[in-house]
Amino acid sequence: MEILHLDQISPDAVVLWRWKFLALNATILYTWIIMAILTVGSWLITRNLSTETNTTRWQSLLEVIVTGMRGQISEICQQDAGRFLPFIGTLFTFIAISNLLSFVPGYAPPTSSLSTTAALAICVFVAVPFYGMWDRGVAGYLKHFAEPSLFIMPFHILGEVSRTVALAVRLFGNIMSGSKVVGILLAITPLLFPIVMQVLELLIGLIQAYIFSILSTVYIASALKAHEENESLVQDTTGLIAAPAAKTDETI
């Protein structure tokens, strides 16, 4: 059962229900379904958490996910992941669930619509100055646009916009191309090859979720970066080794 025809690029075009100017397309419906899965699932699991040895297997699963994300984020940011975990973690789990569900018949991933990915990228676009201003103050954040000279400012702004576009188009292109390739293969060799491609698509979907969240972490960390350099300079003058700053430069 294919909900999406081969000549429709995005699930936006599949309108399931229409009332006057309100139209419910497949993207919105499946986004709601994923949101429900995430919310209800997390609520059910976190309803009875235990610190004893008799943890449920669902709690172990959630702990593995949260600990893994926390570790990755704090490795990149070189600081505690607590502030970034809600945002980055939600991005990752939403994109991952959205891509992984693509083997369910009749499902079209919302991430294969440019609207969804653009919305996610705009969230990152807003979150970067938000965290930057939270960390360094409004003036401190705005000052880094004028570094090293005022001439560079248009390029800074251009960079912010173009990487947001790149973030949106990368996720959209990867997921959309996956479903299109499966659709085309169904028309040519319908028996086995689409399944192989779908397995590959699960891997690509997870990698894209990882890349999206890692890139947004890197963008946020780059808004905090100068702050850390100052700190490490202070450490350096007091005789401590400025290892964290060097490591930050490597990872970014």
Add this chain to the structure above:
Amino acid sequence: MDIKTLVGMMSIIIAGMTMFVGSISPALGMARAVAQALSSIAQQPDEANTITRTLFIGLAMIESLAIYCFVISMILIFANPFWRYVTTAATGAGH
């Protein structure tokens, strides 16, 4: 050859050529990046985590070039604005 045939033909040819150039060149770049990262991991297995993560970020950056080309060729084939314009102009009816 009327304008409709010309637009359709050129769209398909350019879509193919976009994929041709736009997949070969990022592939070469990604191959270099992966080869370099593999030799770095072979030299310093302790740093494998950092190298792998940086490699993924770099690959994503390079890959987005290929994805741009892919999206452009998809637009040329599935949602070509010129094609829509030409078909409406030829028949006189909406779409």
